[in-house]
Amino acid sequence: MLYIKFNIEDPLKYQDFQKLYAHMHAVRAPGFQFAEEEGPVIDWDDKQTDEEVAAAVAEISEFLDQKPEERRCKELLPKYVLSFFENYLKEDNEKLQALGVQDMLSLFNYLEFGFEVELDALTKIDENSGRVDFSTANYPFGGLERFIICLKAYGLSATECYDGFAVNQIVWSSAFEYKLIEVPEEVEESTSKKVLRMLIGIGSLFLSFGQTVMIKPTIATYIESELMLDLLQILCVIVGWALLYTFIIQNVFAKKKKG
Incomplete structure (x- = not known):
């Protein structure tokens, strides 16, 4: 079983992450389908002026212009997480001139579908630390890097992970950069x-x-x-x-x- 251990910096942010984890777990269930969206409900009889009609039309247009995953992203991820992701993307790719929704959505798409694992458990070890357990039959399965960054966005600093090949300590050098230090296996007694x-x-x-x-x-x-x-x-x-x-x-x- 693969896992990531992490430190909890803010209990409230951990609760926010629990909501994301529940969503990620739900979309991986066999036969899962997103609920059909109805869009804005407009009472046209109540619109008396041109300004009110124009505002209603703009609301409908905005809804139609947005992709469903874009709305899910904005509804599910807190503003501080979106801000963290934007800064991460800037540092990760300095050549990118503008950070459009597509770049943010690429991270969100990874969380929903690109991270090809089964989420087995999210547990608190104690008040200051926790652990995510997951399993997969797919290698590569999307890698751990972006999920570790996602944890960091919620104030959950990863400290150790097992990626299917080795147990690694995670040492952070900045808000977005870290290195993996492989933990030597215990040598069996001769x-x-x-x-x-x-x-x-x-x-x-x-x-x-x-x-x-x-x-x-x-x-x-x-x-x-x-x-x-x-x-x-x-x-x-x-x-x-x-x-x-x-x-x-x-x-x-x-x-x-x-x-």
């Missing part, structure tokens, strides 16, 4: 160390058993019941083995690390 642990375990068991055999005659002078004596010996063997094994393991592996 076979020689496993064998050494097993030998130490067996040796510790024999040492513990030998010690209890040596002290058994002394204990027998105080305990007459043979059953109680045997149970006490078993208990002493187990405790002695655990203490010896732990002591030897800690010292042997500590020396190996220093070496």
